[in-house]
Amino acid sequence: MAMTQETCQSMNWNKKLLNTPVIGDITKKIVSMKVDHDAKNIAEHFTQFLEPQVAINDALRHEVFKIRHNVYCEELAFEAIKEEGLEQDEFDPQSIFSMIKHKPSNVYTSCVRLVKSSCAKELLPIEKFCIDSIQDKALHPSKFERHEIAEISRLAVKADFRRRKTDQFKGSAVGVISETTYSETELRCFPFIAIGLYMSAATMAIDTGIKHVFVMMEPRLARSMKFVGIKFHQLGAAIDYHGLRAPYYINPEIFMSNLSPGFKSLYHAIEKDIGQQLKNNK
Secondary structure: OOOOHHHHHHHHHHHHHHOOOOOOOOOHHHHOHHHHHHHHHHHHHHHHHEEEEEOOOHHHHHHHHHHHHHHHHHHOOOOOOOOOOOOOOOOHHHEEEEEEEEOOOOEEEEEEEEEEOOOOOOOOHHHHHOHHHOOOHHHOHHHOOHHHEEEEEEEEEOHHHOEOOOHHHOOOOOOEOOOOOOOHHHHHHHHHHHHHHHHHHHHHHHHOOOOEEEEEEOHHHHHHHHHHOOOOEEOOOOEEOOOEEEEEEEOHHHHHHHOOHHHHHHHHHHHHHHHHHHHHOO
């Protein structure tokens, strides 16, 4: 049976999606008007195949630490290999975590944490390691109440859901989707895992009363997120911190007011799951 023009266009667009990195170069193509128009379908597929989940117990937090070890120790070599296969640090006790699970395989694909602070002794990672990089003094963490600030950190996507284009980026968490393991429909939503993680972190922040959020990220990732409508405010120049990274700031008002209309569908789907889990865990 001959393919219709609409089918051909859909296949061509899907092919473009398959060649889009999960983290890093989320290109303008993926956040063009076409993607925004199709975002409701993407949100539908995302919720069909992927499930955001708060790590509310030790077993789930164990999964978080395993993913982080796989990415930060084994792949990126940012941290030393741990005998127990778990990557943990001093900020975990003051953090809440979320993951995204691939429903058909029951495999956790990725994770992110929101580091909170209840007092001056509980520093955020950006305060301990990168405080001099914050040049915008009006948005310095010290300007706000401790219980109202947090930091998004340790975002990691397992290599099972990525594939590096070349060895040029050895150890990088940037890659295209493996096309051989999953269905075409599943592949359509995989490039949005990183975006989904930031939306999960945003939900955790908003639902727990956080008003000011910081993050150290690659400038190219911040630029890419801007095309989706997640507009981080850069606080200073990029420094060498696990690669070239710069300090950024965002708050719930900035996040909600700039999120592009199409991607609000994806956010609301994620917020529904994360919000209910946080509510049930209170």
